[in-house]
Amino acid sequence: xxxxxxxxxxxxxxxxxxxxxxxxxxxxxxxxxxxxxxxxxxxxxxxxxxxxxxxxxxxxxxxxxxxxxxxxxxxxxxxxxxxxxxxxxxxxxxxxxxxxxxxxxxxxxxxxxxxxxxxxxxxxxxxxxxxxxxxxxxxxxxxxxxxxxxxxxxxxxxxxxxxxxxxxxxxxxxxxxxxxxxxxxxxxxxxxxxxxxxxxxxxxxxxxxxxxxxxxxxxxxxxxxxxxxxxxxxxxxxxxxxxxxxxxxxxxxxxxxxxxxxxxxxxxxxxxxxxxxxxxxxxxxxxxxxxxxxxxxxxxxxxxxxxxxxxxxxxxxxxxxxxxxxxxxxxxxx
Amino acid sequence: xxxxxxxxxxxxxxxxxxxxxxxxxxxxxxxxxxxxxxxxxxxxxxxxxxxxxxxxxxxxxxxxxxxxxxxxxxxxxxxxxxxxxxxxxxxxxxxxxxxxxxxxxxxxxxxxxxxxxxxxxxxxxxxxxxxxxxxxxxxxxxxxxxxxxxxxxxxxxxxxxxxxxxxxxxxxxxxxxxxxxxxxxxxxxxxxxxxxxxxxxxxxxxxxxxxxxxxxxxxxxxxxxxxxxxxxxxxxxxxxxxxxxxxxxxxxxxxxxxxxxxxxxxxxxxxxxxxxxxxxxxxxxxxxxxxxxxxxxxxxxxxxxxxxxxxxxxxxxxxxxxxxxxxxxxxxx
Numbered sequence: 001x002x003x004x005x006x007x008x009x010x011x012x013x014x015x016x017x018x019x020x021x022x023x024x025x026x027x028x029x030x031x032x033x034x035x036x037x038x039x040x041x042x043x044x045x046x047x048x049x050x051x052x053x054x055x056x057x058x059x060x061x062x063x064x065x066x067x068x069x070x071x072x073x074x075x076x077x078x079x080x081x082x083x084x085x086x087x088x089x090x091x092x093x094x095x096x097x098x099x100x101x102x103x104x105x106x107x108x109x110x111x112x113x114x115x116x117x118x119x120x121x122x123x124x125x126x127x128x129x130x131x132x133x134x135x136x137x138x139x140x141x142x143x144x145x146x147x148x149x150x151x152x153x154x155x156x157x158x159x160x161x162x163x164x165x166x167x168x169x170x171x172x173x174x175x176x177x178x179x180x181x182x183x184x185x186x187x188x189x190x191x192x193x194x195x196x197x198x199x200x201x202x203x204x205x206x207x208x209x210x211x212x213x214x215x216x217x218x219x220x221x222x223x224x225x226x227x228x229x230x231x232x233x234x235x236x237x238x239x240x241x242x243x244x245x246x247x248x249x250x251x252x253x254x255x256x257x258x259x260x261x262x263x264x265x266x267x268x269x270x271x272x273x274x275x276x277x278x279x280x281x282x283x284x285x286x287x288x289x290x291x292x293x294x295x296x297x298x299x300x301x302x303x304x305x306x307x308x309x310x311x312x313x314x315x316x317x318x319x320x321x322x323x324x325x326x327x328x329x330x331x332x333x334x
Numbered sequence: 335x336x337x338x339x340x341x342x343x344x345x346x347x348x349x350x351x352x353x354x355x356x357x358x359x360x361x362x363x364x365x366x367x368x369x370x371x372x373x374x375x376x377x378x379x380x381x382x383x384x385x386x387x388x389x390x391x392x393x394x395x396x397x398x399x400x401x402x403x404x405x406x407x408x409x410x411x412x413x414x415x416x417x418x419x420x421x422x423x424x425x426x427x428x429x430x431x432x433x434x435x436x437x438x439x440x441x442x443x444x445x446x447x448x449x450x451x452x453x454x455x456x457x458x459x460x461x462x463x464x465x466x467x468x469x470x471x472x473x474x475x476x477x478x479x480x481x482x483x484x485x486x487x488x489x490x491x492x493x494x495x496x497x498x499x500x501x502x503x504x505x506x507x508x509x510x511x512x513x514x515x516x517x518x519x520x521x522x523x524x525x526x527x528x529x530x531x532x533x534x535x536x537x538x539x540x541x542x543x544x545x546x547x548x549x550x551x552x553x554x555x556x557x558x559x560x561x562x563x564x565x566x567x568x569x570x571x572x573x574x575x576x577x578x579x580x581x582x583x584x585x586x587x588x589x590x591x592x593x594x595x596x597x598x599x600x601x602x603x604x605x606x607x608x609x610x611x612x613x614x615x616x617x618x619x620x621x622x623x624x625x626x627x628x629x630x631x632x633x634x635x636x637x638x639x640x641x642x643x644x645x646x647x648x649x650x651x652x653x654x655x656x657x658x659x660x661x662x663x664x665x666x667x
Contacts, residue, residue, distance in 0.1 A: 088487055089423050138659055150423055151603060151662035155655040158596050162651035169644055184502070260495045267488055303506065312502040319496035326488055327476045 009273045009283075016286040023290060024068065027297050028060050032304055058191075066190040067296045067310070068289040069202045070251040071261055075288025076209050077247040078262035079269070079281050083216030084240045085146045091263035092248035094153040095241065099160025100131020101252040106164050106179050110171045120182070121194070121253035128249035131160055136241065143234045145223075185258035185311025187296050194254050201250050206285060209243050212236065213277035220275070260314040261288045264322050271325040291318040343615055346608070350622035354402065357629040361398040362390065365636045369394075396528040401632045401646075402625040403531060404523060404591045405601075407538055407583040409624025410545050410617050412598030413605070414576050417552050417613070419490075420483045425599040426584035428490040429577070432593035433497035434466025435459040435585070440501050440515050444508040455518065456533055456589045463585035466497060471577050481573060520645045521594035523632050534586035541582030545617055548575050552613040596650050597624050600658045607661045627654060 028040045035052045042048035043056040074092065082090045092098065104127020105120055135156045139148040164183075168176045215236045218226045226233055248262065269283035295313035302308065363369050369390060377387040411426040419428065427433070435458075442450055442458045450458075470493050474486035505515060551572045554562045562569055584598065605619040631649035638644050638652070 087421065087423060088484055089421060089428075089491065094423075138663070141663055147422065147665075148662050152659055154423055154599060155658040155662070158651045159655045162648040162655075165648050166638070166644060169642060169648075170639055260499075264488075264492060264495070306506070308503075308506055312499060312506070314499070315492075315495035316499035316503065319492045319499070322492045323473065323489065326485065326492070327473065 009279050012272055013279070013282055013286065016283065016290065020068065020286055020290050020293070023293055024064050027064050027067075027293055028056055030297065031055075031060060031300060062192050062195050063187050063190045063296065064293065065195050065199075066187050066254060067292045069195070069199060070187075070255050070258070071265075071288035071290070071292030072206065072285035073202045073247040073251045073288075074258060074261040074292075075265035075269075075284040076206050076281055077244045077251070078264075079266040079277065079284045080209055080212070080216070080240045080244040080247075081262075082266050083219065083277055084237050084244070085150055086220065087146065087150055088267065089263070090150065092244060092252075093157055093257075093259075093262070094150065095245055095248070096131035096135045096153060096156040096160055097128040097245055097248045098252055098257045099157040099164070100127040100129070100134075101125070101249070102164045102179075102183055102257065103127055103160050103167070104130070105182060106167045106171070106175070109175055109179060110167055121197070124253040124256075125249045128252055129245060131156060132241070132245040132249075136238075144237060182256045184309040185256040185314075186299070186307075186309035187255055187292075188307050188309070190254065198250050198254055202247065205243055205247050206281070209240075209247075210278065210281055212240050212243070213281055216240065216277040217275075256309075256311065258292065258311045258314055260318055261291055264318060265291060268318075268322050268325055291321075343609060347618060347622065350619070350626065354622060354626050354629065357626055357633070358398040358402055361401065361629050361633045362394040364633065365394070366641055392527070393524070396526065396531065397524050397632060398629060399528065400526055400531050400591055401523040401628040403535070403538060404587045404594065405597055405624040405626070405628025406621040407541065407587045407624075408594060408598040409601035409605075409620040409627075410542065411580045411583040411587075412624075413602035413613070413616055413620045414545060414548075414552065414580050415598070416602055417556050418483065418573065418576050418580070419487045420556075421487055422603070423599065424487065425595065426580055426587075427494065427593065427595065427598070428487065429580060429584070430466040430470045430490055430493045430497060431463040431581065431584045432588050432595075433494040433501070435463040435588045436515075436519055436593060437466070437497040437501045438462025439518060440504050443515055444504050452527070452530065453533070456530055459589035460534070460537070460585055463588055464581055466493065467577070467581045467585070469493065471574075481570070518592050520647070521588075521592035522646055523591050523594075523628065524643065524646075526591060530590045534590050537582045537586045541579050541586065542621070544575060544579040544582065548572060548579065549613040549617050552576065552617075553611075556611065556613075594628070594647060594650070596647065596654060597628055600654050601627060604657055604661055607665060 025037065025040055029035045029037050033055060035056065039048050039050060039052050040056060043053050048056070077092045078090070081092060081095065082088065085094070101124035104123045108119070108123045135149070135153055136144065138156070139152045141148070168179060215231060218229050218231050219233070219236070223233065251258065265288040266280060266284045268287050269280045273279045273283045291314055292310060294317045296310040298313040298317060299308040299310045362374060367386070367389060369386065373386060374390055377390040381387050381391070408426060415424045415426050415428060416422060438458045438461060439455060442455070470486070470490045473489040473493070475481050551567055554565055554567045555569070555572055559569060587594065601620050601624045602616065605616055605623055609615045609619050627650060628646065631653055632646050634653060635644045635646050635649040638649065
């Protein structure tokens with residue numbers, strides 16, 4: 001395996017970071033009311049005295065921060081999971097995270113008709129953890145193996161979506177519309193109180209995942225080799241999965257089920273910077289953030305005055321880029 | 335020993351056939367309205383146009399037949415797909431078949447203003463499935479190094495996601511096409527006519543035949559490319575034939591019954607547990623088990639929330655998931 005030059009990967013990561021920032025500023029200026037970039041920058045440093053300040057700091061900024069955080073969280077969650085499961089089709093959905101969150105939210109909405117919307121994130125996160133732990137304990141038989149996890153994961157997530165459908169059908173009709181909207185994954189109505197609740201988690205969990213990057217590289221060599229190299233396989237599998245579930249759970253709690261990023265952002269990162277998780281994880285995080293930002297922008301702008309859930313556009317924005325990366329001709333030395 | 339095991343496998347197939355026939359009979363007899371054997375006989379010999387006879391001939395019998403045909407096809411397609419991509423969680427929809435079919439249907443509905451006769455919907459779905467999977471397959475041959483399972487897998491996943499994204503976009507703009515499309519997008523074996531099945535039956539038959547013809551070669555393909563090549567198998571041909579079989583089987587299924595997930599993914603695993611990974615046995619067993627699972631699920635779907643019916647996918651999960659977990663835990667890894 002040829003190692004890519006470090007400076008090259010560093011360039012890629014830093015240019016992605018710059019791209020994400022520039023994009024974020026553009027997203028702040030674009031919307032149903034277009035605001036000049038100058039005012040946006042002034043607002044960000046707290047020196048905009050005009051009326052646009054309110055729109056930027058109270059409406060657009062929280063939403064854009066949420067897109068960045070959630071995109072990154074989903075991408076890192078997917079990277080960790082693909083590292084543990086060693087299956088390219090692994091995504092946070094496979095752990096039952098998404099399915100568990102959906103069931104919990106639907107059940108909650110059915111049971112308490114006069115619910116407060118503020119409980120929904122907590123319920124979703126609880127559901128995600130419950131489903132993931134059911135999954136893990138079914139897969140446990142003197143330790144978990146990737147093949148058991150993956151098959152049982154499919155089973156649990158299918159069961160969860162069947163259960164969701166069942167609850168929707170047996171419940172009142174108006175409920176279905178509400179839940180379907182939540183399930184597409186939207187950042188509409190995100191405010192600072194959500195951000196305050198989630199940023200410590202995401203900001204803490206992503207660096208923590210980086211600590212496990214080396215471990216995932218070793219696991220990629222195969223089970224025997226990993227044990228031979230002194231890896232505490234079960235322990236590190238469990239921690240990596242726990243991190244993955246926590247990240248995806250927080251994301252699902254705020255934004256509903258957003259597809260594509262958890263599955264394909266890690267692959268995009270691998271195409272750009274190679275297979276070492278130490279570099280794949282930050283790259284994937286940035287790509288996830290950019291894709292969700294673009295998807296949310298598309299959702300806000302394309303069908304004005306309608307606000308389309310970002311989840312509709314993640315694949316629309318991300319898939320063409322992914323296919324380009326997958327099939328671009330390999331340059332010599334790249 | 336070898337011959338005795340083979341004998342048991344034949345017996346297993348015979349028992350499976352019997353269970354399938356019984357299941358289909360039960361599917362015709364039981365539901366919101368119960369019938370006796372005599373009613374079926376009379377409905378076909380002395381059809382009198384009564385409600386009962388109409389239900390038997392236009393609803394119950396087509397339903398049982400479609401469930402059996404679709405279940406068998408999806409399971410076989412799934413088994414082939416899992417070899418082709420070397421991925422245990424691959425399913426026929428990974429070639430973009432389901433999402434392609436749905437996308438074309440929605441485009442068709444949007445262009446014509448949601449007034450499409452069912453017969454042209456079938457054509458569109460079949461065409462969409464074929465075009466999308468051809469696109470995915472061509473993509474997987476591009477880039478350096480020719481065909482690689484991982485490229486097929488990733489290209490399939492990305493194209494499928496893109497197609498569903500476009501589908502949702504179109505459905506958002508053309509709200510009026512939403513209802514017809516949604517109805518179709520929930521995979522179901524009810525509410526479809528026998529004509530739909532007869533329409534896709536030729537493609538299904540070719541698909542089944544092709545699958546059985548390549549069963550032996552699939553065993554070699556499963557060994558890995560290097561081994562297969564040194565054993566003198568023409569890899570490109572086998573892969574193309576496998577993909578064609580998957581498109582015929584899964585494409586016809588989605589055209590006849592809409593997207594039905596899970597059957598194609600789990601049935602091969604259940605059967606591998608029972609008969610091992612020799613595809614000459616695995617494919618027929620998968621076909622039978624898939625048919626039984628979908629017929630049983632369709633029957634169960636009528637009773638879970640009576641008098642409402644739940645989508646057959648819900649019932650498939652209810653019946654299939656426990657078996658899947660059992661097999662996953664018992665399997666030696």
